[in-house]
Amino acid sequence: MIELFSDPSILGLVLIGTILGITVGAVPGLTGTMLIALSLPLTFSMEPAAGLVLLVAMYVGAVSGGLISATLLRMPGTPAAVMTTLDGYPMAISGRPGRALGLGAGASLFGGLISWLALWQLSEPMADWSTKLGPFELFSLVVLALALLAGVGDSTRARGLLAGSLGVLVAMPGMHPATGELRWTLGMTSMNEGFRLIPVLIGMFAIGKILEDITGKGGTVEKVAGNDSAWIPLGTWQKQLANLFRSSGIGTLIGVLPGVGANIGSLAAYMAAKRASSKPEDFGKGSEDGIVASESANNATVGGALIPLIALGVPGSVIGAVLLGALIVHGLQPGPLLFRQNPDAVHAIIGTVLVANLMMYLIMVGCARWIAKLSFVPKKILFPLVASCCIWGAYALNGLWFDVVIMLLFGLLGWRMERAKLPLAAFVIGFVLAPVAEENLCAGLMASGGSYLPLLSRPISLCFLLAALFLLLWKKKGSAKKTY
Amino acid sequence: MSEMMLNAFSSKIRFVIRYALGCWASLLLGLPAMGKFPEKPITVIVPFAAGGGSDVFVRIFQQAIRDNNLSPHPIVVKNLSGAGGTIGSRTAREAEPDGHTILCLHDGIYTAQHYGNADWGPSDFEPLAATGRSGVVIAVSGNSPFNSLGELMEEAVKSPYELVFGTNLGAPNHYSALFLQKGKPGAKFRFTQTGGGAKRLAQLKGGHIDLTGFSIAEYEQFKAAGIKALAVLSEERESSFPNLPTAKEQGVDSVHGIMQFWWAPKGTPPERLAYLENLLRETMATKTVQERLRNLHMDPVFEVGAPLRETISRRSANLRGIVIEKPTPLPPVEWIVVGVVVVCLVLVIKEGRKV
Numbered sequence: 011m012i013e014l015f016s017d018p019s020i021l022g023l024v025l026i027g028t029i030l031g032i033t034v035g036a037v038p039g040l041t042g043t044m045l046i047a048l049s050l051p052l053t054f055s056m057e058p059a060a061g062l063v064l065l066v067a068m069y070v071g072a073v074s075g076g077l078i079s080a081t082l083l084r085m086p087g088t089p090a091a092v093m094t095t096l097d098g099y100p101m102a103i104s105g106r107p108g109r110a111l112g113l114g115a116g117a118s119l120f121g122g123l124i125s126w127l128a129l130w131q132l133s134e135p136m137a138d139w140s141t142k143l144g145p146f147e148l149f150s151l152v153v154l155a156l157a158l159l160a161g162v163g164d165s166t167r168a169r170g171l172l173a174g175s176l177g178v179l180v181a182m183p184g185m186h187p188a189t190g191e192l193r194w195t196l197g198m199t200s201m202n203e204g205f206r207l208i209p210v211l212i213g214m215f216a217i218g219k220i221l222e223d224i225t226g227k228g229g230t231v232e233k234v235a236g237n238d239s240a241w242i243p244l245g246t247w248q249k250q251l252a253n254l255f256r257s258s259g260i261g262t263l264i265g266v267l268p269g270v271g272a273n274i275g276s277l278a279a280y281m282a283a284k285r286a287s288s289k290p291e292d293f294g295k296g297s298e299d300g301i302v303a304s305e306s307a308n309n310a311t312v313g314g315a316l317i318p319l320i321a322l323g324v325p326g327s328v329i330g331a332v333l334l335g336a337l338i339v340h341g342l343q344p345g346p347l348l349f350r351q352n353p354d355a356v357h358a359i360i361g362t363v364l365v366a367n368l369m370m371y372l373i374m375v376g377c378a379r380w381i382a383k384l385s386f387v388p389k390k391i392l393f394p395l396v397a398s399c400c401i402w403g404a405y406a407l408n409g410l411w412f413d414v415v416i417m418l419l420f421g422l423l424g425w426r427m428e429r430a431k432l433p434l435a436a437f438v439i440g441f442v443l444a445p446v447a448e449e450n451l452c453a454g455l456m457a458s459g460g461s462y463l464p465l466l467s468r469p470i471s472l473c474f475l476l477a478a479l480f481l482l483l484w485k486k487k488g489s490a491k492k493t494y
Numbered sequence: 495m496s497e498m499m500l501n502a503f504s505s506k507i508r509f510v511i512r513y514a515l516g517c518w519a520s521l522l523l524g525l526p527a528m529g530k531f532p533e534k535p536i537t538v539i540v541p542f543a544a545g546g547g548s549d550v551f552v553r554i555f556q557q558a559i560r561d562n563n564l565s566p567h568p569i570v571v572k573n574l575s576g577a578g579g580t581i582g583s584r585t586a587r588e589a590e591p592d593g594h595t596i597l598c599l600h601d602g603i604y605t606a607q608h609y610g611n612a613d614w615g616p617s618d619f620e621p622l623a624a625t626g627r628s629g630v631v632i633a634v635s636g637n638s639p640f641n642s643l644g645e646l647m648e649e650a651v652k653s654p655y656e657l658v659f660g661t662n663l664g665a666p667n668h669y670s671a672l673f674l675q676k677g678k679p680g681a682k683f684r685f686t687q688t689g690g691g692a693k694r695l696a697q698l699k700g701g702h703i704d705l706t707g708f709s710i711a712e713y714e715q716f717k718a719a720g721i722k723a724l725a726v727l728s729e730e731r732e733s734s735f736p737n738l739p740t741a742k743e744q745g746v747d748s749v750h751g752i753m754q755f756w757w758a759p760k761g762t763p764p765e766r767l768a769y770l771e772n773l774l775r776e777t778m779a780t781k782t783v784q785e786r787l788r789n790l791h792m793d794p795v796f797e798v799g800a801p802l803r804e805t806i807s808r809r810s811a812n813l814r815g816i817v818i819e820k821p822t823p824l825p826p827v828e829w830i831v832v833g834v835v836v837v838c839l840v841l842v843i844k845e846g847r848k849v
Contacts, residue, residue, distance in 0.1 A: 047543075047573065050553075051553065051556070051571070054553070054557055140696070141696045141697070141699040141700035142700050143700070144697065144700055144701075144702035145686075145697075145702065166842075166845055168838060168841035168842045168844075168845050169842055169845075171838045171841070172835070172838035172839060172841070172842050175831065175834045175835045175838050176835060178831050178834070178835075179828075179831050179832065179835050182827075182828040182831060184577070185576075185577045185578070185611075187687075188663070188687040188824070189663055189687065189824065190577075190578055190609070190611050190663050190664045191610075192611075193828060194828065199584055202576075202577045202580060202581060202584075203576040203577045203581055268693060268696065318696070322692075322695065322696065322699075322716075322719055323692060323695070323715055323716060323719075324692040324693070324695060324696045325692060328543070331543060331546065331692075332543070334692070335546060335549055335550050338550050339550055339553060339554075341786075341789060343714070343715055344715060345715040345716050345717075345718060345719065346716070346718040346719040346720075347718045408574055408581075409572070409574075444831075448827050449687065449689075451825075451827070452687060452824050452827075453686050453687045453688060454686075455822055455824060455825075456684070456685065456686035456687060456822050456824075457658045457684065457686040457702065457703065459655065459684060459822055460822040460823060
């Protein structure tokens with residue numbers, strides 16, 4: 011492994027991949043999946059190891075880059091960065107954009123390192139563990155995650171749940187995720203796939219934010235100011251150590267599960283940090299703990315998602331599926347034998363997770379001062395630029411103008427929801443998780459012949475459901491105390 | 495003074511831009527004037543995600559065409575995934591029939607129609623060629639009590655709807671299972687939605703499903719994970735797995751395989767269809783494709799014209815005898831969600847009153 015990464019051309023590829031990844035991660039409307047799928051053909055003519063290095067570096071960069079736009083513009087470049095907007099943006103607004111970026115980058119690095127360790131040492135037992143979780147367990151896990159939405163942001167419990175359930179509702183039209191039957195498509199074939207994630211995400215956050223700022227009463231446009239250092243002293247990290255380990259652990263574990271990945275990872279870590287924190291009331295208003303939890307967890311999911319890919323040949327995320335294709339194209343046989351037959355390829359993947367995370371940190375901290383200047387760009391210039399990126403991104407996704415229209419409509423919805431104090435993050439997470447929940451519930455029911463009993467008779471599933479129930483009820487007492 | 499310089503400079507820039515635009519325009523206008531097909535890159539629509547089996551398959555062809563200079567323009571692969579491949583096939587059906595947009599889609603083109611996910615099928619396209627066939631393997635978990643397909647099918651007859659078959663409902667893989675069921679009168683499986691090959695492997699390993707079907711390539715890839723193959727649904731044993739008996743040998747009259755087809759939109763001019771057919775034939779004959787297909791354990795069959803049409807109509811006719819049984823009644827999730835939204839809305843309104 012060391013030999014491979016002492017080759018300057020390989021290091022160059024990691025650098026290019028990481029920078030490109032950070033860029034698409036940061037630009038609302040462009041995603042890592044898009045970048046990796048577009049770059050896949052370029053790697054055909056490369057050595058297999060070199061190609062994998064490039065693609066994995068892009069993956070790491072893309073998950074990290076979402077931090078930038080989430081913090082400075084409150085527009086998450088990827089769904090994984092949704093939770094970061096909650097605290098990163100308020101902190102940036104309060105004049106500390108550098109610190110917010112530095113905390114995020116450092117936490118990302120830590121999460122990346124923990125998941126790299128797991129990927130390197132624990133991939134086989136963790137992959138085996140992941141197959142134990144069947145449809146019922148995954149459904150219960152998503153229910154638990156949806157219950158967590160109650161506490162997202164600084165809004166009340168009912169508003170969090172309403173926003174989350176509206177997100178679930180919006181995910182309903184289109185093909186039934188388990189049976190493939192069509193529902194609520196109004197007879198439009200463009201609706202067969204339902205609303206797609208990218209138009210919804212960038213519509214809600216980016217277009218919604220632009221509308222909000224344009225219509226802001228009498229020029230009270232929020233502005234990120236200040237140019238503080240992104241270097242976080244070691245003492246701060248020491249205080250965050252428990253949070254870092256907990257969040258990275260949660261991220262790695264959840265990243266292993268297929269289809270749930272980065273979103274639940276950062277949500278669960280964020281809520282766990284909020285419960286553990288001595289100042290939970292700061293969450294949603296620029297809490298350092300919040301940024302650290304969300305960012306360390308979402309980077310930790312990268313290593314986690316690669317575990318089943320390497321150990322079983324089962325992709326843990328969409329990007330993992332593209333990487334799987336890359337292995338096949340290069341004539342490598344993904345699956346349980348990959349380790350024995352092509353150790354070089356596996357080492358290239360594992361090593362890149364480490365090296366790309368380190369480079370990501372250096373790039374982000376090194377450039378944070380310049381990156382933070384992004385927010386000094388006058389909104390007159392920035393907004394049209396962001397809007398055109400969004401439109402282009404939504405269109406490029408599938409070459410359908412329909413997606414652009416959807417994005418604009420969700421922009422309007424996001425703007426109105428913001429006014430009604432409904433947390434957008436809860437909406438987007440509900441939207442992302444709904445199909446996962448429904449597919450798993452229905453698959454489980456089909457397998458059990460219609461019996462709901464396994465939800466309660468399978469221990470892991472029961473634990474998740476009890477935890478969800480506890481969260482909802484416990485929350486109630488807590489807020490009852492608060493009403494004076 | 496500086497303004498003058500600036501003016502001179504900007505006029506220079508304007509000149510360069512105009513020049514560049516002029517070149518570009520003449521290029522655009524000039525190419526069609528040559529009247530040769532293809533005038534521009536040919537787009538192949540792959541109705542599945544990048545990195546999936548179909549995508550990899552098409553990209554092998556793309557690479558072979560590029561490496562052997564078989565086409566004056568490169569081939570562009572466009573992934574339009576979703577809704578079981580019907581998003582991509584619909585786009586291809588509605589594309590300009592000028593030969594510059596074609597579709598590569600396996601048997602899913604008529605299983606989606608038969609299952610009711612699409613109201614279009616093979617007859618809405620001009621078939622170009624069939625390139626490659628892959629066998630289907632029926633597999634169980636390594637610690638399954640069944641050691642042969644015969645035993646397993648006996649059990650499926652004795653206690654119908656008990657064995658859980660993991661499929662991708664409406665996809666060719668689901669039809670493999672239906673053909674298997676049809677091959678043994680009285681045998682019934684309980685079908686559940688599992689998804690793509692990798693997900694089926696994970697669920698088989700975790701004991702969440704009892705059996706499933708894999709393409710030969712998938713089986714080769716997964717076999718070391720502790721799964722057991724019981725049969726291959728081909729006419730004869732597959733050369734790559736000579737020890738694996740066919741279903742027929744085990745008294746189950748089921749034959750199924752997956753073929754890759756290329757389609758052009760209806761109304762594409764015949765001379766362009768002929769060009770594309772020929773392009774596919776030349777590509778198929780290249781060393782790259784032959785070698786890669788061998789790696790994927792695919793039969794390098796190649797059919798065009800009348801034999802192709804015959805194959806397609808035979809394969810879609812086979813489906814006619816297949817009856818889809820409605821799966822287990824599922825909860826009306828969408829209406830439950832509506833209910834939850836209303837409850838939350840009421841809570842929010844109540845809360846608003848309190849404040």
